[in-house]
Amino acid sequence: MDKFIIKGGRRLEGEVTISGAKNAVVAIIPAVILSDEPCILENVPDISDVSISLCILYEMGARVVYLNRTTVEIDPRGIKGPVVPYELARHMRASYYFLGTLLGKFGRARVAMPGGCYLGDRPIDQHIKAFTALGADCAIDHGMIDITAERLIGAQIYFDKITVGATINAMMAAVKATGLTVIENAAKEPHIVDLANFLNSMGADIMGAGTDVIKIRGVKRLKGASYAIIPDQIEAGTYMVAAAATKGNVLVKNVIPKHLESITAKLAKIGVNVEEFDDSVRISVDGPLVKTSVKTMPHPGFPTDMQPQISTLLCLAEGTSIVTDEIFNNRFRYVDELRRMGANISVDGKVAVIEGVGGLMGAPVTATDLRAGAALIIAGLAASGVTEIDEIHHIERGYENIEQKLQALGACIEKKSIPGSTIPKNAAV
Ligand code: EPU
Secondary structure (H helix, E strand, O other): OEEEEEEOOOOOEEEEEOOEOHHHHHHHHHHHHHOOOOEEEEOOOOOHHHHHHHHHHHHHOOEEEEEEOOEEEEEHHHOOOOEEOHHHHOOOHHHHHHHHHHHHHHOEEEEEOOOOOOOOOOOOHHHHHHHHHOOOEEEEEOOEEEEEOOOOEOOEEEOOOOOHHHHHHHHHHHOOOEOEEEEEOOOOOHHHHHHHHHHHHOOOEEEOEOEOEEEEEOOOOOOOOEEEOOEOHHHHHHHHHHHHHOOOEEEEEOOOHHHHHHHHHHHHHHOOEEEEOOOEEEEEOOOOOEOOEEEEOOOOOEOHHHHHHHHHHHHOOEOEEEEEEOOOOOOOOOHHHHHHOOOEEEEEOOEEEEEOOOOOEOOEEEOOOHHHHHHHHHHHHHOEOEEEEEOOHHHHOOOOOHHHHHHHOOOEEEEEEOOOOOOOOOOOO
8 A cells, every 4th residue: 555755844846747638538548449540649647547448448459559658559450349347447437438439339338337536426327318319228237337229320419417427428429320419518628629639530520529519420430540638637737736835836837728717717816826828837826825715617617626626725725715516516525634634624515614724734644536635735745744645546546646746846745655454354444
């Protein structure tokens, strides 16, 4: 079991380069299955969700070759069957993207129910609604989702709720369906646009990605493509908040500032200076941090994936802040961990009331999920004393080389391997 050990209290200073976007690449890797030729993906981050996605493709028969540290060539022609085994799928939420892509390719998909971060209920009814509208039959059988369609036919799909996952799955299943599919109330996240751009570069006909109506005219065949993944909006936001929390001065490079607008706007309200350049932003702090309200919303609103990080920053701000998570109903599990570090936060359902405490103290804490883990790192960097974070495998799902990137900014953080638990078998837990 690995832990991060952080000696807090150092200002972050210098430059950090953002890697490719997790939530784009975990959709784009499965999308390669739709191609009849090899594809080359560039700017692929070295995170465990990518390793699992590539491993799934390899186990299914694809050839997967790294051409350099961030470029992967995938030849999907060896994939003969539509089954993703439980052992691999269970580790990752995004394994459900294999449903759409295998259905589009083979007219059948059998994928284990997805795993991933526990953030409250994460139903897949809207995914099923989309597949059914396109003419598929869906069943859940011994923990596997089984979807079959003799023929996929373009359809009108209206989502009852804005959902990133179901929008992506509907796009993947529809690209080779016969005729026109119109997705209404679609999600507009940057990774939806990135997936559409990738599919279009393979010969798909998708219009409107990035708006709430996406139109897809089915094509018979998709060819190989070479494509660079967009920079990770949430990784960038996390370093921006880390810089602010330590009152540092950091240039965050390889970003698309437009994707960061909602984060930039909130940081400015809190009293953080954000200077925008073409493909970078500089974060600095020269005055007090002050309270604000944050409500997470689908893009272009403030992203739920930045909620734990900004809440941590607000612990360090003057006054009482209110944070509402409109997307997931249980995304405040990290609050108990922050309380160990001296935070004063009360949570009622989807709303957290944060009383600024000025400073945090190092403590042993547990990363309950990916972004919760990122928030605890930020807390540890800003706190006095030593913070030990365990369950860091959650963090490694989505942040490439986080300890090296932070060390380069002057942070005192290291990863330690801790031998297995010594809790006696009969201990009460
Ligand atoms: N929802 C339904 N029915 C569905 C699908 C979703 O009710 O069929 C609900 C969810 O329960 C949730 C809301 O709709 O309340 C939004 O869910 P969405 O489908 O948008 O989320 P997701 O696809 O499960 C992706 C990201 C998450 C990110 C959310 C929201 C991936 C692999 N995951 O999840 O990323 O929080 O969109 O932007 O892309 C993370 O990176 O830390 C992370 C959790």
